[in-house]
Amino acid sequence: MRPATDLRSARLAAAAVLQAELASRVPSARTTVRPDGELEVRVEPSELRQAAEVLRTAGSHPLNYLSCVSGVDWPDRGVIEVVYTLHSMPDPSTKASLRSEVARDADPPVLPSLAEVWPTAGFQEREVYDLLGVRFEGHPDLRRILLDESFVGYPLRKDFVDTRPPRRRVTREDYQP
Amino acid sequence: MTETVEFRPLPADIGEHELLVNMGPSHPSTHGVLRVVLRVDGETVVDALPDLGFLHRCFEKLAESWTWPQVVPLTDRLDYVSAMTNELAYVIAVEKLAGIEVPERAQVIRVIMAELQRIASHLVWFGSFANDLGATTPFLYAIREREHILDLFEAAAGARLTYSYLRIGGVRNDLPPGFVEKCRDFLRLMPKRLKEYENLLLKNVIFVARTKGVGRLTREQAIAYGCSGPVLRASGVDFDLRRDEPYAAYGRFDIDVPVGTEGDVYDRTVCRFEEMRASLKIIAQALDALEPGETMAKVPRVLKPPAGDVYSRIESPRGEVGVYLVSTGGTGPYRVKWRAPSFVHLESLPLMCRGHYVADVVANIGSIDIILGEVDR
Numbered sequence: 001m002r003p004a005t006d007l008r009s010a011r012l013a014a015a016a017v018l019q020a021e022l023a024s025r026v027p028s029a030r031t032t033v034r035p036d037g038e039l040e041v042r043v044e045p046s047e048l049r050q051a052a053e054v055l056r057t058a059g060s061h062p063l064n065y066l067s068c069v070s071g072v073d074w075p076d077r078g079v080i081e082v083v084y085t086l087h088s089m090p091d092p093s094t095k096a097s098l099r100s101e102v103a104r105d106a107d108p109p110v111l112p113s114l115a116e117v118w119p120t121a122g123f124q125e126r127e128v129y130d131l132l133g134v135r136f137e138g139h140p141d142l143r144r145i146l147l148d149e150s151f152v153g154y155p156l157r158k159d160f161v162d163t164r165p166p167r168r169r170v171t172r173e174d175y176q177p
Numbered sequence: 178m179t180e181t182v183e184f185r186p187l188p189a190d191i192g193e194h195e196l197l198v199n200m201g202p203s204h205p206s207t208h209g210v211l212r213v214v215l216r217v218d219g220e221t222v223v224d225a226l227p228d229l230g231f232l233h234r235c236f237e238k239l240a241e242s243w244t245w246p247q248v249v250p251l252t253d254r255l256d257y258v259s260a261m262t263n264e265l266a267y268v269i270a271v272e273k274l275a276g277i278e279v280p281e282r283a284q285v286i287r288v289i290m291a292e293l294q295r296i297a298s299h300l301v302w303f304g305s306f307a308n309d310l311g312a313t314t315p316f317l318y319a320i321r322e323r324e325h326i327l328d329l330f331e332a333a334a335g336a337r338l339t340y341s342y343l344r345i346g347g348v349r350n351d352l353p354p355g356f357v358e359k360c361r362d363f364l365r366l367m368p369k370r371l372k373e374y375e376n377l378l379l380k381n382v383i384f385v386a387r388t389k390g391v392g393r394l395t396r397e398q399a400i401a402y403g404c405s406g407p408v409l410r411a412s413g414v415d416f417d418l419r420r421d422e423p424y425a426a427y428g429r430f431d432i433d434v435p436v437g438t439e440g441d442v443y444d445r446t447v448c449r450f451e452e453m454r455a456s457l458k459i460i461a462q463a464l465d466a467l468e469p470g471e472t473m474a475k476v477p478r479v480l481k482p483p484a485g486d487v488y489s490r491i492e493s494p495r496g497e498v499g500v501y502l503v504s505t506g507g508t509g510p511y512r513v514k515w516r517a518p519s520f521v522h523l524e525s526l527p528l529m530c531r532g533h534y535v536a537d538v539v540a541n542i543g544s545i546d547i548i549l550g551e552v553d554r
Binding site (some may be wrong): 091097118120122124 | 230233235237238400401402403414419421422488490497499503508511512514516520523524553
């Protein structure tokens with residue numbers, strides 16, 4: 001068992017190492033370290049793959065465990081942001097979030113897939129594609145996952161409008177045995 | 178307007194003696210509505226493709242139009258077998274975002290509830306998993322013990338399945354009179370029952386023959402495919418969020434973490450089973466650590482966390498439940514992403530099934546303990 005302060009200082013130290021590593025190997029990466037020790041990495045889509053490779057291997061506790069892939073629609077800025085939340089395993093002394101933004105009006109918005117770096121990205125990237133319409137280049141099996149194949153549109157976009165015809169509420173009087 | 182949907186044709190490389198078989202969406206062992214497209218050669222599974230989404234209820238989209246506290250009851254409906262831990266995952270994430278300090282008594286109550294819920298959830302898994310493999314009796318035994326826990330929950334929260342007991346900033350109400358005593362009664366009863374279950378199932382020759390060496394995941398595969406919880410630990414990774422990244426009051430207690438070696442269905446079964454014993458130990462410590470005090474922090478009536486995002490994870494009975502929240506300073510979440518362990522585990526299902534018999538698919542699905550409410554959200 002380790003106290004929470006230890007985990008925080010370990011994460012801060014690991015973040016500093018990764019920051020230096022990224023600065024030399026991924027030119028477009030902009031990094032910030034959060035107070036809790038999480039390293040925030042923002043990269044251009046073209047260097048996403050390279051940044052992922054660096055994070056996957058660098059440091060004493062490499063980020064070998066992809067926890068979560070989430071997409072966020074920002075219509076004000078005109079972008080969709082995809083966030084990869086990463087941890088080291090089995091020692092959780094490193095935490096990072098890898099972010100990349102893609103123009104939401106692009107047809108379609110394209111990002112490189114990281115399913116080769118972390119195989120677990122397969123399903124989660126499919127989910128982002130399904131709900132937000134980001135196409136992941138190089139994904140082994142990019143299909144809708146939660147919604148039906150016949151579904152039109154991407155419901156987690158902020159401007160999504162449900163176009164199904166309205167339904168009337170059925171009352172007791174409607175019931176004709 | 179009608180649209181035509183083209184059905185996916187048979188794979189081009191399908192062999193002469195191979196068949197495509199739909200397992201599900203209505204199959205007793207899929208525990209809900211999961212469809213697995215099996216490619217079989219005789220009795221041997223060549224490939225298994227999970228097809229999900231039959232229970233999709235737009236949780237993430239719904240949450241965006243509700244306020245922060247309103248989402249708590251929604252999270253109950255994701256993993257309905259362990260609603261308490263889902264609430265815990267969500268309220269901890271919101272508290273991190275809003276910087277709310279939770280009173281110590283509430284933290285300890287949360288630990289008690291989460292561990293009781295873990296035992297209840299594992300009992301459901303134990304019963305239905307045994308049932309899938311042809312042993313009908315354990316289900317009746319397991320449900321009997323689960324009833325004790327549900328009674329405890331009913332006394333505290335008023336509900337038996339979807340509690341909404343944990344609130345942002347604490348818990349809804351203090352423990353009712355008599356709760357601690359009844360809980361201690363349960364702690365005295367349960368070890369004997371667990372011994373009984375062990376003799377009933379885990380030492381059964383047929384059960385061992387059906388599970389040993391089936392659905393093996395190596396340590397590297399388990400980490401690469403994002404496995405968590407008992408599935409990860411059965412593959413030999415000694416990692417438990419309760420111990421290694423403590424939340425609520427877990428940092429104060431001594432936590433046993435059962436770890437397997439083989440990563441097969443049998444090891445996953447044993448890991449889950451031993452976790453029930455570990456949970457009993459944590460509850461006993463937590464009951465001793467209960468001290469009088471507040472159970473709710475001062476939370477503004479209209480909660481507006483500062484703009485920003487947070488990823489927070491906890492150890493649910495099934496694995497790592499992660500919540501990614503984005504706030505823009507409004508009264509409700511801008512984005513809620515639910516990282517469900519069952520969803521992630523389904524991706525490794527083909528790895529487990531390839532090369533084994535069709536009947537082993539049932540054992541594999543049972544051993545990762547999927548809850549479709551959580552997979553499809």
